[in-house]
Amino acid sequence: MAPPLTAPRLLPSGDSAITVEFSRKIDDGANRRVLALDRTLAQEPIAGVTETVPTYRSLLVHYDPTQVDFPTLGQKLTELAQRPVPSSEKTRLWRIPVAYGGEYGIDLEDVAKTLGTTPDDVVARHIAGDYRVAMLGFTPGWSYLSGLQESLHMSRRQNPRLLTPAGTISVGGVQAGIQCLAGPSGWHLLGCTPVRTYQLHREPMFLLEPGDRVKFYQVDAKTYVEQERAAEHGELIAELVAA
Amino acid sequence: MGGTRLVIPSIGPASSVQDGGRFGAQRYGLTPSGAMDRLSLAAANCLAGNTQMAPAVEIGPYGASFTARGGAVRVALSGALRSAEISSRSVPWDTSVTLADGETLILGMARGGSFSYLAIEGTIQGEPTFGSFAVNARVGLGSPYPRPLQAGDELSVSAASAGTERRIELPAAGAGPIRATLGPQNDEFSEEAIKLFLESEWKISATSDRMGYRLEGPVIKHLHGHNIVSDGTVNGSIQVPGNGQPIVLMSDRGTSGGYPKIATVITADFGRFAQIPAGTAFRFKSVSMEAAQSEACKFAELLRALPDRLGSIASFDLNVEALQDANVAGAAVSAIDARTWQAADALPQE
Numbered sequence A: 001m002a003p004p005l006t007a008p009r010l011l012p013s014g015d016s017a018i019t020v021e022f023s024r025k026i027d028d029g030a031n032r033r034v035l036a037l038d039r040t041l042a043q044e045p046i047a048g049v050t051e052t053v054p055t056y057r058s059l060l061v062h063y064d065p066t067q068v069d070f071p072t073l074g075q076k077l078t079e080l081a082q083r084p085v086p087s088s089e090k091t092r093l094w095r096i097p098v099a100y101g102g103e104y105g106i107d108l109e110d111v112a113k114t115l116g117t118t119p120d121d122v123v124a125r126h127i128a129g130d131y132r133v134a135m136l137g138f139t140p141g142w143s144y145l146s147g148l149q150e151s152l153h154m155s156r157r158q159n160p161r162l163l164t165p166a167g168t169i170s171v172g173g174v175q176a177g178i179q180c181l182a183g184p185s186g187w188h189l190l191g192c193t194p195v196r197t198y199q200l201h202r203e204p205m206f207l208l209e210p211g212d213r214v215k216f217y218q219v220d221a222k223t224y225v226e227q228e229r230a231a232e233h234g235e236l237i238a239e240l241v242a243a
Numbered sequence B: 001m002g003g004t005r006l007v008i009p010s011i012g013p014a015s016s017v018q019d020g021g022r023f024g025a026q027r028y029g030l031t032p033s034g035a036m037d038r039l040s041l042a043a044a045n046c047l048a049g050n051t052q053m054a055p056a057v058e059i060g061p062y063g064a065s066f067t068a069r070g071g072a073v074r075v076a077l078s079g080a081l082r083s084a085e086i087s088s089r090s091v092p093w094d095t096s097v098t099l100a101d102g103e104t105l106i107l108g109m110a111r112g113g114s115f116s117y118l119a120i121e122g123t124i125q126g127e128p129t130f131g132s133f134a135v136n137a138r139v140g141l142g143s144p145y146p147r148p149l150q151a152g153d154e155l156s157v158s159a160a161s162a163g164t165e166r167r168i169e170l171p172a173a174g175a176g177p178i179r180a181t182l183g184p185q186n187d188e189f190s191e192e193a194i195k196l197f198l199e200s201e202w203k204i205s206a207t208s209d210r211m212g213y214r215l216e217g218p219v220i221k222h223l224h225g226h227n228i229v230s231d232g233t234v235n236g237s238i239q240v241p242g243n244g245q246p247i248v249l250m251s252d253r254g255t256s257g258g259y260p261k262i263a264t265v266i267t268a269d270f271g272r273f274a275q276i277p278a279g280t281a282f283r284f285k286s287v288s289m290e291a292a293q294s295e296a297c298k299f300a301e302l303l304r305a306l307p308d309r310l311g312s313i314a315s316f317d318l319n320v321e322a323l324q325d326a327n328v329a330g331a332a333v334s335a336i337d338a339r340t341w342q343a344a345d346a347l348p349q350e
Helices: A028-043 A070-081 A108-115 A119-128 A221-232 B038-048 B191-199 B267-274 B289-304 B316-328
Strands: A009-012 A017-021 A049-054 A058-063 A093-100 A131-136 A143-146 A161-164 A168-172 A175-178 A183-185 A188-192 A213-218 A239-242 B005-011 B016-018 B056-059 B064-069 B073-081 B084-086 B096-099 B104-107 B111-120 B154-156 B165-168 B178-182 B202-204 B212-216 B237-239 B247-249 B261-265 B284-286 B310-313
Touching: A009 A070, A017 A070, A028 A049, A028 A058, A028 A070, A028 A131, A058 A070, A093 A119, A093 A221, A108 A119, A108 A188, A119 A188, A119 A213, A168 A183, B038 B056, B038 B073, B038 B111, B038 B165, B038 B267, B038 B289, B056 B064, B064 B096, B073 B165, B084 B096, B096 B104, B096 B165, B178 B267, B178 B289, B191 B261, B191 B284, B261 B267, B267 B289
Parallel strands: A093 A213, B178 B284
Antiparallel strands: A009 A017, A017 A058, A049 A058, A093 A188, A093 A239, A131 A143, A131 A213, A143 A175, A161 A183, A168 A175, A168 A188, B005 B064, B005 B154, B016 B056, B056 B111, B064 B104, B073 B096, B073 B111, B084 B104, B165 B310, B178 B261, B202 B212, B212 B247, B237 B247, B237 B261
C-alpha cells in the first residue's frame, strides 16, 4: 500500500471559505490532489459547502457558516484530502485548432528569436505539448494549462499588454493559456483559436473543466475564419476525442 | 417601449442593476458580482415586497433621478442616506413610495456612505444569466443592460399595486473598526507588518471601484516578495501588492489572484466596509474565526428576520405632518431619517 498522503494546510479565507493548500509552488502532483479533492466533494457533497474553486496548488472551498463551522469542515476536508488519488482518472481530451503567427500571434517571431529557433519550430513544440487544464480564473474561460514543454518556458513580458484579443493562445513562465475574452495579458501571444471556452447562451456555457486534457493542432487562416464564423453561431469547434 | 417603465433622466457613475450575485461558476473564472451592501439591498427589496436578493438599482455616490412612465411605480429606498424628493416633497429614507405616472424622484448625493438601493415593486424585467441580473461591466454581463446605467436608460417594471407604503426600522449601522480574520497568507508577513496593518489608520483611495478598494496608509512589507502562485479569492480578501498598499477585493473581484492576502473582512462587516466613502479614515481589527462565524450567523439571522422590521405608513402626507408636530413638541424625530420613527402597527410577516 502506498504511504498515506501528507495533510494539506488549511488556510482560513474569512469566515465563509477555506483554502485547502497542497503546495506553495506550481506543482503537477499538488494540482492532481486539488482536482481529486474537488471531484470527491462533487461526488460526496458536504452539507454547507456552496462552491469549490480549484487552482494550481489549492482548492478554495466556499461554505455557509450557519450550516457548518471551520473546525468541523476543516476536519472533514483534511480526511478527504488524504485519500489516495485515483491513478487512472477518467478525463476528457479536447482537440483545439490554432492559427499561429502573423496577426493571430504577434509574438511568435520574437519568441523564436529569443529561443534561437524558427517560428515553425516554436509551433511544433507548442503542438507537441500534452496539456491539462490546471485551473480557470481571472476572466470567464481563461484556462491555465500545465504540460508546456520545458523548451518553451520563458519569463513573462516586461510590459504587460493592456489589451490582447479574444481567443489568444499564449505562453507565460511554465504555463500555457487559452484566453477567451479580450483583456490584459503579460504572456507571449503565439496564436488564436476560434474555440470559445466561454459563450453566453450556448450549452455548455463553459467548455473546459479543470482536469480536462488538451491537444492543439494548426489551422490556416481560411479555416480559422470559417471556424470562427461557426463558433459565433454556437458551434463548439473543439473536438472531444476521448471522454 | 410599451408597458410600465421607470425612466432614468439622470444617474451618476458606478450605478448598476445588482442582485444577490452570480454564484456557482467561480471555478470557470466567472466573477459573482452582486450588491456591495447586501443588507441594504435586502431592506429595499423587503420594502418593495420582493424577495430579498431580487434585482434592484445600486446607486453610486452621486445623484440620480427616476420617472414613472405608463403607470404608477412603487419604489423603495435603503442604503447610504441621501436627499429624496418627489415634486419638492421630501421622501423619508428606508421607506417605499409610489410615483404617479409622470412623477420624478430626485435623489441627491450619498451622505456618510457610498451605495444606495432603489428596489421596485415587482422587480425589474430582464433575462438573468447564470441565475443573476447582476451587472459585471468588465465581462459584459447583466440585465436589462450589461453595463452601468446611463441617463436615458429605461427599466421595464410592474405597475404599482394598491396598498399602503411601508417603512423599515434597521439597526444602527455598527461603528468601530472593520473586523477581519487573519489569512490566508498572513505567514507571508512579519509580525511587525501585521501589527502595522492592524494598528494603522487607513483611507479608501478615490481610484477604488466595484472590483477592489485601494487603501492608503503605511507601506506593508512582504517577507518573501509579492508574487505567490495564484489562488482563489473571496469578497473581502485583503491583498497586498508590490507597493505595500493593500487592496480589498470587492464584489467584481477576479476569482483568483496572485498577491499575498494578509487578512479577510468578515461577512458581517463587508457591506459596512463597502459603504465607507473614499477619503474617510478607518481601522481594521483582528477577530478570531469563532467570533467571525458567530457574527456571520447573527448577520444571516438579521437578514432572515428583516420582514419583522417592516411597518406600514397609512398615509404618507399625514405622517410627515405628524412628524412635524412631534418635532414641534421637542421629540427627537427627523422627518428625513426614517430610522428614528416611532413603531407603527407591524405588517404581518411574509
